[in-house]
Amino acid sequence: xxxxxxxxxxxDDGFEARGLEALVEAAKDFGEIVxxxxxxxxxxxxxxxxxxxxxxxxxxxxxxxxxxxxSNGTSVDCVKLGQRVVLGNRKIDLLLSGINHGSNxxxxxxxxxxxxxxxxxxxxxxxxxxxxxxxxxSKADFSVAVNYTRxxxxxxxxxxxxxxxxxxxxxPKLPFEEIKGIRITRQTLxxxxxxxxxxxxxxxxxYYWLAGFLVNLEQEATDTCEWALHNGYVAVTPVHFDMTxxxxxxxxxxxxxx
Amino acid sequence: xxxxxxxxxxxDDGFEARGLEALVEAAKDFGEIVxxxxxxxxxxxxxxxxxxxxxxxxxxxxxxxxxxxxSNGTSVDCVKLGQRVVLGNRKIDLLLSGINHGSNxxxxxxxxxxxxxxxxxxxxxxxxxxxxxxxxxSKADFSVAVNYTRxxxxxxxxxxxxxxxxxxxxxPKLPFEEIKGIRITRQTLxxxxxxxxxxxxxxxxxYYWLAGFLVNLEQEATDTCEWALHNGYVAVTPVHFDMTxxxxxxxxxxxxxx
Numbered sequence: 001x002x003x004x005x006x007x008x009x010x011x012d013d014g015f016e017a018r019g020l021e022a023l024v025e026a027a028k029d030f031g032e033i034v035x036x037x038x039x040x041x042x043x044x045x046x047x048x049x050x051x052x053x054x055x056x057x058x059x060x061x062x063x064x065x066x067x068x069x070x071s072n073g074t075s076v077d078c079v080k081l082g083q084r085v086v087l088g089n090r091k092i093d094l095l096l097s098g099i100n101h102g103s104n105x106x107x108x109x110x111x112x113x114x115x116x117x118x119x120x121x122x123x124x125x126x127x128x129x130x131x132x133x134x135x136x137x138s139k140a141d142f143s144v145a146v147n148y149t150r151x152x153x154x155x156x157x158x159x160x161x162x163x164x165x166x167x168x169x170x171x172p173k174l175p176f177e178e179i180k181g182i183r184i185t186r187q188t189l190x191x192x193x194x195x196x197x198x199x200x201x202x203x204x205x206x207y208y209w210l211a212g213f214l215v216n217l218e219q220e221a222t223d224t225c226e227w228a229l230h231n232g233y234v235a236v237t238p239v240h241f242d243m244t245x246x247x248x249x250x251x252x253x254x255x256x257x258x
Numbered sequence: 259x260x261x262x263x264x265x266x267x268x269x270d271d272g273f274e275a276r277g278l279e280a281l282v283e284a285a286k287d288f289g290e291i292v293x294x295x296x297x298x299x300x301x302x303x304x305x306x307x308x309x310x311x312x313x314x315x316x317x318x319x320x321x322x323x324x325x326x327x328x329s330n331g332t333s334v335d336c337v338k339l340g341q342r343v344v345l346g347n348r349k350i351d352l353l354l355s356g357i358n359h360g361s362n363x364x365x366x367x368x369x370x371x372x373x374x375x376x377x378x379x380x381x382x383x384x385x386x387x388x389x390x391x392x393x394x395x396s397k398a399d400f401s402v403a404v405n406y407t408r409x410x411x412x413x414x415x416x417x418x419x420x421x422x423x424x425x426x427x428x429x430p431k432l433p434f435e436e437i438k439g440i441r442i443t444r445q446t447l448x449x450x451x452x453x454x455x456x457x458x459x460x461x462x463x464x465y466y467w468l469a470g471f472l473v474n475l476e477q478e479a480t481d482t483c484e485w486a487l488h489n490g491y492v493a494v495t496p497v498h499f500d501m502t503x504x505x506x507x508x509x510x511x512x513x514x515x516x
Binding site: 041043044045046047048049050051052054055056057076077080081084085107109110111116119123124155161162164165168181182183184185186187189190191192194196198199205206207208209210236237238239240241242243244245246248249251252253255256258 | 299301302303304305306307308309310312313314315334335338339342343365367368369374377381382413419420422423439440441442443444445447448449450452454456457463464465466467468494495496497498499500501502503504506507509510511513514516
């Protein structure tokens with residue numbers, strides 16, 4: 001099948017994550033699959049890249065004709081290594097990342113290694129999708145997520161995505177029959193309210209664990225990813241990487257002449 | 259002075275960076291300064307946060323009445339620790355990050371720990387500015403940068419910034435008299451073209467160093483940060499953290515009914 005799309009799969013939960021299995025299961029019939037993931041957890045690492053230590057990449061298994069590689073790098077490093085080293089700059093038709101254990105709605109997109117991988121691919125115009133399931137348990141049931149993941153991969157392969165756009169897909173933790181469908185959403189305005197738990201080590205030193213909860217600053221809005229996710233919908237947010245606040249440009253323009 | 263603004267300073271180059279000294283020098287007369295930085299280099303770590311190891315924070319010096327803290331975390335962790343632990347949730351009037359050794363123009367903003375700190379502060383509505391000097395040398399001359407940094411801090415303290423907006427300031431490597439002024443710019447469309455240098459270790463294993471160069475996809479545009487920076491201007495890009503591609507929402511809306 002010379003026209004089989006080339007699909008690169010990564011994640012930020014590492015090579016042993018059950019969400020990775022689920023994503024491969026969802027994608028395997030759509031094209032030629034190559035998997036490259038971190039060799040352990042790289043959650044919450046945002047768009048981190050590895051510059052201070054050398055990167056390594058290793059083929060660790062071939063299963064059902066799919067090659068699985070792992071690396072000491074982050075999810076973003078995996079995209080770069082996958083593209084440049086493993087695939088030798090072959091044209092990638094689709095980059096898939098996930099399925100993340102836990103949602104990446106609202107501002108979580110910016111901390112998320114899952115979404116960073118998708119965003120990295122979009123820099124060069126590779127269509128890309130990050131998938132996340134609103135279930136932080138290592139025993140999460142991915143079967144419903146696989147179903148919707150498949151639907152969304154199919155749509156993107158059929159129709160493409162606008163250049164430099166990727167998708168942030170968040171799937172609720174619900175039985176299939178309770179999911180109401182797909183909603184195209186926008187990123188919810190919000191932030192993480194930290195609770196930096198203070199502990200004391202055996203030597204009297206203080207240390208802190210970073211924990212917290214998401215504050216939704218627009219509870220009433222019904223077009224957001226948070227609303228969709230908590231109202232029974234699969235939230236699909238189109239994402240770009242232009243962080244310019246275009247509407248602020250004019251407000252500051254007078255600085256040029258001050 | 260009860261009305262002195264409270265200014266939190268951080269960076270991603272670590273507590274020993276000369277750019278930090280320069281930023282403190284620029285800011286010191288504008289308010290009450292508290293410094294909290296990583297205990298070493300955290301460049302290219304994007305919006306990474308530390309969840310797998312406990313965070314520590316330590317007062318390591320007091321100089322000219324300014325307290326300097328360092329942490330084992332990233333620049334984003336420093337913002338959280340500064341706000342919650344060091345300042346005990348006192349209201350921060352301004353967050354400053356930098357001055358980074360090297361520019362953070364175009365898509366570099368997304369890899370940048372300097373800008374991640376500013377963006378983190380903007381989540382909760384703290385006005386924030388990330389400063390970067392287009393000079394990667396550890397011996398870089400920051401004197402011109404200090405001058406412009408001071409001008410921009412003054413403008414922001416006087417006029418504020420729209421809520422949830424921060425600034426990405428990139429300063430060219432030029433003598434003062436050759437800088438033409440400030441330009442309010444937008445993020446240049448571009449990507450990093452990696453050159454993953456292959457090496458072999460003494461045991462025959464291959465490893466890779468991540469290096470590369472920025473590809474500017476809009477060479478002709480004159481309203482971008484890249485253009486300004488390379489044409490003698492200090493580039494000031496207003497930044498928001500809504501990564502939604504709003505114009506793509508309507509294009510995908512039909513998925514809801516497919």
